[in-house]
Amino acid sequence: MSEPPHRHPTTYGWRAKIGVIVPPTNTVNEAEWQLMAPVGVTIHTTRMPLHEDITSAAGKRALYDDVRRATHYLAQAGVDSIAYGCTAGSMVLPITALSDFMAEVSGVACVTTAAAIVDGLKALGISRIALATPHHDALNQHEKSFLASVGIDTLAMRGLGIGAGGPHEYPHIARTPAAEIHDHVVAADCDGAEAMVISCTDFPVLDMIAGLEDELAKPVVTSNQATFWAALRAAGIDDRFDRYGVLLKNC
Template identity: 30%
Template sequence: MPDVLGWRGCFGVVTPSTNTVVQPEYDTMRPRGITNHVARMHIANDPLNSDADFDTLISRIDAALEAALERVLTAQPDRIVLGISAESIWGGGLAAARAIQDRVDRMTGGLPFTQAADALPAALKALGITGPVGLVTPYFPVAHSHLVNYIAEIGCEVVAARHLQRPSPVGIGLTPLATLRDAINEVNRPEVRAIIQFGANLPMMQLAAQAEAWLGKPVLAINAVTYWHALRSHGITDRIAGCGRLLEEH
């Protein structure tokens, strides 16, 4: 018997406890008949002052994955969506993503699973994007090599990057839109074919959609990319307005 509200699919979303953006942005993109059910990966809102602090944060998030999965599985979701992007590629790009997939599969028995590392190459393919890209993140410089290597694996080259070094996990979600606008413009070199934003707690989705209009090129907010891939992989083809070209046209 299908769920009364989620008759097309119930998505179990796993995201850090400090994340205040994934849930509202996913709900903005949610079509009728799909429901989102959020479980939190418990972490502290400790200050971020250095590369070492940020690396520790990723390790703590990673360690909290299974407990959050265990909680959300009690809702009997049809699909798991990983609402964090850095963990998906940290320490090995696509190989790291496969390790995450294996851990999730062991917990879920093989439920359909969506993560940023798989969603982004699908989005780039749909948009016909290869070659030079710009990158915006809330991260510290320690993240740069992880992201550059992963993006190279999927057929693009980071030629400009802005890492905002936000002061705490919650502070990522408090990033002013003017700061994000300036970061987009900073990495928008003439040769850049698209701008990619990592960091699922950056409130970027609607700004990215607006930026596509003034830049004339794709601006891929990672939450829009991940949720688009979850919908399309689940057989949901609804076009979603106001959330960027990817959801409106593909």
């Protein structure tokens, strides 16, 4: 196990402490991160409002104001890296703009889910994907456009439609049965896709990654897996894992 420099080691976080900002109704991000965290690495969280408008001037100001507060709170815990764990809420361009801002506020390395997915795909040498999400068409199209802007071509895309009726539907994402998620992901695959991307940090897919990689015969990159990978590496932890897909095993 690597032993990186750390800011303020503690009894449990003697290797690193990682902070993560999650949307208010998200119940999967923290659970999956706690399952993946290696010995000596602790996870510390805070919540902030979900921002659906991240393109208008007013929407960006609101996003950055909330990110500033949440990042400042986590920095007080002496964390070694901070992640903004929301896929849709972090699809900001330029792709490093939000994480750079967070790093200025906190003084530590920071990552976002949207950028982590892209970085993970690039680390695997992938530029053509299939995309499975729990979301509605408008949000899926936004993600496809975001990925295209950074050189990732989405060949096929499939969503469950959750959120089409408004944000009050989002808690249903975490309640989606495992069998339904599995069938949804398999149906989203297509010829020519070099990887399957499963988007949304509230979509409970961690235990499916290895099996889906075997079934689809390609890498599977998920929002939580990619963000955890990026935050772990940003904190100086280079551990490799056998259970959570080739990204955490090989990169």
